[in-house]
Amino acid sequence: MNTIHDMGGMHGFGAVVREANESPFHADWERRVFALATAIPFAVPFNDDSLRPAIESIPPERYLASTYYELWLEAMTKILVGRGLLSRDEIASGKARPLPKGVEVFPAVKAADALAALADGFSARREAGKPRRFKVGDLVRTRNDHPATHTRLPRYARDKIGTITRDHGIMTFSDANGRGDGEQPQHVYAVAFPMDELWGPAARGGDKLYLDLWDDHLHPA
Amino acid sequence: MNTIHDMGGMHGFGAVVREANESPFHADWERRVFALATAIPFAVPFNDDSLRPAIESIPPERYLASTYYELWLEAMTKILVGRGLLSRDEIASGKARPLPKGVEVFPAVKAADALAALADGFSARREAGKPRRFKVGDLVRTRNDHPATHTRLPRYARDKIGTITRDHGIMTFSDANGRGDGEQPQHVYAVAFPMDELWGPAARGGDKLYLDLWDDHLHPA
Amino acid sequence: MAVVLRAMSDHHDHHRRAGRSDIELRVRAMEQLLVEKGLVDPMALDAIVDQYETKVGPRNGARVVARAWTDTAYKRRLLDDATAAIRELCYGGSQGEQMVVVENTPAVHNVVVCTLCSCYPWPVLGLPPVWYKSAPYRSRVVMDPRGVLAEMGLRVPDTTELRVWDSNAELRYMVLPRRPAGTEGLHEDALAALVTRDGMIGVAAV
Amino acid sequence: MAVVLRAMSDHHDHHRRAGRSDIELRVRAMEQLLVEKGLVDPMALDAIVDQYETKVGPRNGARVVARAWTDTAYKRRLLDDATAAIRELCYGGSQGEQMVVVENTPAVHNVVVCTLCSCYPWPVLGLPPVWYKSAPYRSRVVMDPRGVLAEMGLRVPDTTELRVWDSNAELRYMVLPRRPAGTEGLHEDALAALVTRDGMIGVAAV
Numbered sequence: 001m002n003t004i005h006d007m008g009g010m011h012g013f014g015a016v017v018r019e020a021n022e023s024p025f026h027a028d029w030e031r032r033v034f035a036l037a038t039a040i041p042f043a044v045p046f047n048d049d050s051l052r053p054a055i056e057s058i059p060p061e062r063y064l065a066s067t068y069y070e071l072w073l074e075a076m077t078k079i080l081v082g083r084g085l086l087s088r089d090e091i092a093s094g095k096a097r098p099l100p101k102g103v104e105v106f107p108a109v110k111a112a113d114a115l116a117a118l119a120d121g122f123s124a125r126r127e128a129g130k131p132r133r134f135k136v137g138d139l140v141r142t143r144n145d146h147p148a149t150h151t152r153l154p155r156y157a158r159d160k161i162g163t164i165t166r167d168h169g170i171m172t173f174s175d176a177n178g179r180g181d182g183e184q185p186q187h188v189y190a191v192a193f194p195m196d197e198l199w200g201p202a203a204r205g206g207d208k209l210y211l212d213l214w215d216d217h218l219h220p221a
Numbered sequence: 222m223n224t225i226h227d228m229g230g231m232h233g234f235g236a237v238v239r240e241a242n243e244s245p246f247h248a249d250w251e252r253r254v255f256a257l258a259t260a261i262p263f264a265v266p267f268n269d270d271s272l273r274p275a276i277e278s279i280p281p282e283r284y285l286a287s288t289y290y291e292l293w294l295e296a297m298t299k300i301l302v303g304r305g306l307l308s309r310d311e312i313a314s315g316k317a318r319p320l321p322k323g324v325e326v327f328p329a330v331k332a333a334d335a336l337a338a339l340a341d342g343f344s345a346r347r348e349a350g351k352p353r354r355f356k357v358g359d360l361v362r363t364r365n366d367h368p369a370t371h372t373r374l375p376r377y378a379r380d381k382i383g384t385i386t387r388d389h390g391i392m393t394f395s396d397a398n399g400r401g402d403g404e405q406p407q408h409v410y411a412v413a414f415p416m417d418e419l420w421g422p423a424a425r426g427g428d429k430l431y432l433d434l435w436d437d438h439l440h441p442a
Numbered sequence: 443m444a445v446v447l448r449a450m451s452d453h454h455d456h457h458r459r460a461g462r463s464d465i466e467l468r469v470r471a472m473e474q475l476l477v478e479k480g481l482v483d484p485m486a487l488d489a490i491v492d493q494y495e496t497k498v499g500p501r502n503g504a505r506v507v508a509r510a511w512t513d514t515a516y517k518r519r520l521l522d523d524a525t526a527a528i529r530e531l532c533y534g535g536s537q538g539e540q541m542v543v544v545e546n547t548p549a550v551h552n553v554v555v556c557t558l559c560s561c562y563p564w565p566v567l568g569l570p571p572v573w574y575k576s577a578p579y580r581s582r583v584v585m586d587p588r589g590v591l592a593e594m595g596l597r598v599p600d601t602t603e604l605r606v607w608d609s610n611a612e613l614r615y616m617v618l619p620r621r622p623a624g625t626e627g628l629h630e631d632a633l634a635a636l637v638t639r640d641g642m643i644g645v646a647a648v
Numbered sequence: 649m650a651v652v653l654r655a656m657s658d659h660h661d662h663h664r665r666a667g668r669s670d671i672e673l674r675v676r677a678m679e680q681l682l683v684e685k686g687l688v689d690p691m692a693l694d695a696i697v698d699q700y701e702t703k704v705g706p707r708n709g710a711r712v713v714a715r716a717w718t719d720t721a722y723k724r725r726l727l728d729d730a731t732a733a734i735r736e737l738c739y740g741g742s743q744g745e746q747m748v749v750v751e752n753t754p755a756v757h758n759v760v761v762c763t764l765c766s767c768y769p770w771p772v773l774g775l776p777p778v779w780y781k782s783a784p785y786r787s788r789v790v791m792d793p794r795g796v797l798a799e800m801g802l803r804v805p806d807t808t809e810l811r812v813w814d815s816n817a818e819l820r821y822m823v824l825p826r827r828p829a830g831t832e833g834l835h836e837d838a839l840a841a842l843v844t845r846d847g848m849i850g851v852a853a854v
Contacts, residue, residue: 003233004225004281008763008790008814009376011369012224012281013783016800018846024701024775029675034700034775035693036679038742043687052765060225060233060577061285068766068781073675086681094677096684108688111695118699121745124818144421146585148232152816154763155230156790159380159421168746171818188817190748199791200365200380207810209790212817229557229584229608234577237594239640245495245569250469255494255569256487257473259536264481273559281783289560289575294469307475315471317478329482332489339493342539345612367791373610375557377584389540392612409611411542420585428604430584433611 001053002146002155004060009156009199033069037076038118042109046079047122049177053150054078129170129185130215138164139221140191142213150178153217157209160197161221165210166190173214186215222274223367223376225281230377230420254290258297259339263330267300268343270398274371275299350391350406351436359385360442361412363434371399374438378430381418382442386431387411394435407436499568502533503616504637506543506566507648508630511621520618521545528566538565538614544607545618546644551598553591553644554607554615555583563614567639574643584608594645617641619648705774708739709822710843712749712772713854714836717827726824727751734772744771744820750813751824752850757804759797759850760813760821761789769820773845780849790814800851823850 007013025031041047054075055063063071080086084100099105109117134140144159145151152174168190172183191213195203228234246252262268275296276284284292301307305321320326330338355361365380366372373395389411393404412434417426476482506528510517520527524541528534534541541563544552556562557580562570573579583590587606588598598604607615619641625633640646682688712734716723726733730747734740740747747769750758762768763786768776779785789796793812794804804810813821825847831839846852 001232002230004231005764007783007787008761009223009367010225010281010783010787011222012278013787014280016779016782016784016788016796018779018800019777022777024705025697026778027672029672031697031701032675032679032693035696036675036682036688038696039688039692040682055765057233059235060231061282064282064285064783068778070671073671073678077678080682085685085687090681091674091678094681096681099685105687108683108686109692110689111692114692115695115699117742118696119741121741121743123745125746145423146230146420147423152764154814154816155376156763157814168817168819171746174817188819190819192811199367202366202368203791204794204810207793207812209812209814211814212819214817226558228577228581231577231581234581237573237576237578237582237590239573239594240571243571245499246491247572248466250466252491252495253469253473253487256490257469257476257482259490260482260486261476276559285577289572291465294465294472298472301476306479306481311475312468312472315475317475320479326481329477329480330486331483332486335486335490336493338536339490340535342535342537344539346540373558375608375610377557378608389611389613392540395611409613411613413605424585425588425604428587428606430606430608432608433613435611 001056001148001150003056004063005056006155008154030069033073033076037072039109039114040076040080042114042117043106044080044083044085045106047177049150049172049174050079051075052174053178056150124171124174126170126172126183126185129187132167132187133215133220134164134167134187134189134218136164136167140164140189140218141221142191143217143219147175147179149175151175153213154211156198157193157211160193162191162193162197162211164189165192168212171214173216175214175216184216188212188214189218191218222277222369222371224277225284226277227376229375251290254294254297258293260330260335261297261301263335263338264327265301265304265306266327268398270371270393270395271300272296273395274399277371345392345395347391347393347404347406350408353388353408354436354441355385355388355408355410355439357385357388361385361410361439362442363412364438364440368396368400370396372396374434375432377419378414378432381414383412383414383418383432385410386413389433392435394437396435396437405437409433409435410439412439494564494569498533498564500566500637500639500642501634502531502568503563503566503639503642504634505531505630506533506616507618507637507642508634510543510618511625511633512630517618524616533565535565537561538563540613541566541616542607542613543616543618544605546620548602548620550603550605551644552605552607552615552617553583553587554609554617555580556609557581557584558610561609561614563616566616567642571639591645594640596646617644619644622648700770700775704770706772706843706845706848707840708737708774709769709772709845709848710840711737711836712739712822713824713843713848714840716749716824717831717839718836723824730822739771741771743767744769746819747772747822748813748819749822749824750811752826754808754826756809756811757850758811758813758821758823759789759793760815760823761786762815763787763790764816767815767820769822772822773848777845797851800846802852822848824848825850825854828854 055071141161142158168188170185171188172185176184191211193209194205195207196205276292362382363379389409391406392409393406397405411431413429413431415426416424416428510520520543524543560570560575587604609615641648716726726749730749766776766781793810815821843854847854
């Protein structure tokens with residue numbers, strides 16, 4: 001999706017402003033949104049391949065006007081409403097109705113189970129997948145695709161030539177999973193691009209940008 | 222400048238909504254902003270090569286939250302303030318101070334002179350300029366430049382191959398003029414790009430996108 | 443305001459409505475300051491508004507189109523040097539100094555946009571409508587022209603080549619629409635009455 | 649809130665401040681609804697907050713760095729298989745399932761970003777700061793890394809190769825900073841105290 005979240009290479013956003021001794025949260029509601037987004041997927045299975053498209057489909061004007069956890073809140077709400085587990089009526093009235101029949105949900109996760117699961121993680125690694133097409137040292141050209149669905153290949157790096165520098169092994173393919181086409185596990189590679197390949201002759205060719213890309217993002221160069 | 226004004230090829234802005242029997246202005250202040258932007262340059266010389274960079278440097282969040290004539294108002298104010306002809310104090314207080322000495326301004330344009338000048342137009346065409354490097358039928362590759370200043374080569378059409386279909390003759394070069402480097406007159410060409418060159422294999426290669434580009438935007442392909 | 447507000451989220455609707463009377467005051471104050479400084483003359487401002495609100499508009503373009511439909515030699519001149527041919531009908535000037543007219547045929551459909559800004563041929567079409575300047579149109583029509591046109595009610599046949607003109611330089615584009623069937627007997631004025639602004643941008647048939 | 653608000657225009661500052669108490673209420677109501685529906689347990693929410701507010705943070709990454717500075721074999725394992733080497737210190741899990749550590753040297757400086765989102769190695773660095781998730785950092789550091797780093801106070805010598813890691817996939821990156829001069833006598837704990845979060849993102853030296 002070529003929307004505003006894909007902002008690498010844009011001008012106009014001003015200086016990076018750091019806060020001294022910043023804490024993880026800036027308000028209590030941020031704590032709760034973070035925790036909700038972490039706990040809900042135990043009961044209502046979804047992962048980043050769903051949360052990220054939900055964030056990315058927030059219109060650009062509102063995306064830019066929102067703080068980070070406001071985006072999470074909106075995306076989470078959209079997912080729950082989309083699955084019929086929450087309605088705008090309930091949100092407006094504050095009155096919960098029973099869950100609809102036929103939507104599979106699991107019990108609310110308990111504290112100990114949540115912490116144990118977070119400590120294990122939710123690995124995208126898979127044992128098997130598409131055969132690898134590339135090896136370290138290969139020159140590749142990234143695809144020139146502009147899907148209206150989720151993709152991990154940013155606009156600035158499309159149709160560009162880079163070098164495979166590492167094979168990270170087989171992982172689920174977020175582009176496919178994010179559009180509901182299943183995990184399609186395949187190799188993920190670190191690809192190095194000289195800066196002048198991406199940004200033209202004004203950039204320093206000796207500097208590099210590294211992106212992790214899936215096999216399906218690449219053509220032989 | 223790769224900022225939000227360069228929105229060709231972005232997703233997420235929703236449907237095109239037309240208003241039935243739309244009139245040119247939707248409020249009286251829009252009439253006045255339009256007229257001011259048209260009249261002021263007779264007294265304080267500037268053209269679109271200044272107005273457009275001033276609009277483009279409005280931060281993305283505000284750009285998207287503004288209506289069209291709000292952008293004009295902000296850009297016009299910025300130009301006048303930048304030339305010392307108006308101050309934020311005056312705007313706040315509504316009290317005009319005398320114009321500073323040493324800034325060249327012309328008298329306010331009269332109605333008849335304004336209408337006559339508008340009917341003539343403000344041509345960017347020049348008699349002479351850089352020698353032409355391309356002719357109709359030539360394949361060209363657009364430059365992969367990402368200047369932080371004004372450019373008429375949109376992001377989506379950089380580093381792409383097209384065909385010269387028409388030579389429009391010599392005109393002032395907005396990229397140079399917009400960054401204060403003078404008119405640098407040169408040939409402007411219509412360049413045709415197959416849609417799949419721009420947007421990849423999902424696009425229809427039989428359809429074309431035409432862009433008018435200056436000689437300096439192009440390399441031989 | 444309808445079209446602008448409809449395109450916005452509720453969130454921002456609210457924000458904007460609150461700001462409307464404020465901006466009237468601000469612009470009035472700005473004009474007053476510039477008048478006092480001798481940089482603008484209010485009568486010139488009135489004349490400029492009147493010119494583009496009542497005199498320069500798509501009726502001009504419609505007359506050019508009707509002439510081209512009824513006069514083959516004129517049409518040839520229009521497609522060859524649009525600026526000069528449009529001048530023959532006494533239209534021209536600001537934002538139309540270098541005009542190009544592109545012809546729709548059964549084989550080719552043309553549509554015009556300005557992705558970076560809002561470039562538009564004022565002398566023949568007047569000031570652009572809000573949707574033409576809006577993010578949805580500017581962002582989408584260059585990447586998915588057939589989809590956008592279909593949404594706007596115009597299905598372009600697969601056998602027709604689509605040409606999108608992104609007019610970011612100093613050239614301004616007008617589309618010469620196809621003359622509707624069944625209009626053989628009509629005179630120029632009657633034909634001009636059929637021609638719409640959207641037809642001359644290329645987002646509608648005539 | 650300071651950093652967010654400072655990065656915004658006055659216009660939106662105003663808008664946001666007005667909305668703050670509203671969002672506290674909305675989120676509380678949302679949590680209550682989800683509790684009543686049996687989808688979340690408030691005690692689990694408390695535990696998750698506590699975990700990332702008080703236990704998981706850049707002190708973890710600092711211990712990894714200090715170990716690598718003092719134990720050559722560990723450093724080799726860390727650069728070879730960061731996930732496993734970090735597990736040796738009992739860190740790992742969500743948003744750190746596949747870790748990569750990249751080493752700063754006189755010849756190479758590394759800096760990490762996620763342009764599309766906010767990917768960040770939680771087990772070693774905790775939750776990302778606002779600036780890391782902000783438009784200015786995400787938009788600029790991939791195109792003008794030396795300019796952004798200079799603004800942030802880090803001048804990278806011309807003779808050093810700069811590597812920007814845009815971590816959009818399932819890998820999470822941490823920078824192994826250069827050990828400061830004059831720390832030869834220090835023990836692991838004292839070294840860990842010198843290591844900053846910004847140093848492990850690559851936007852500062854240690």
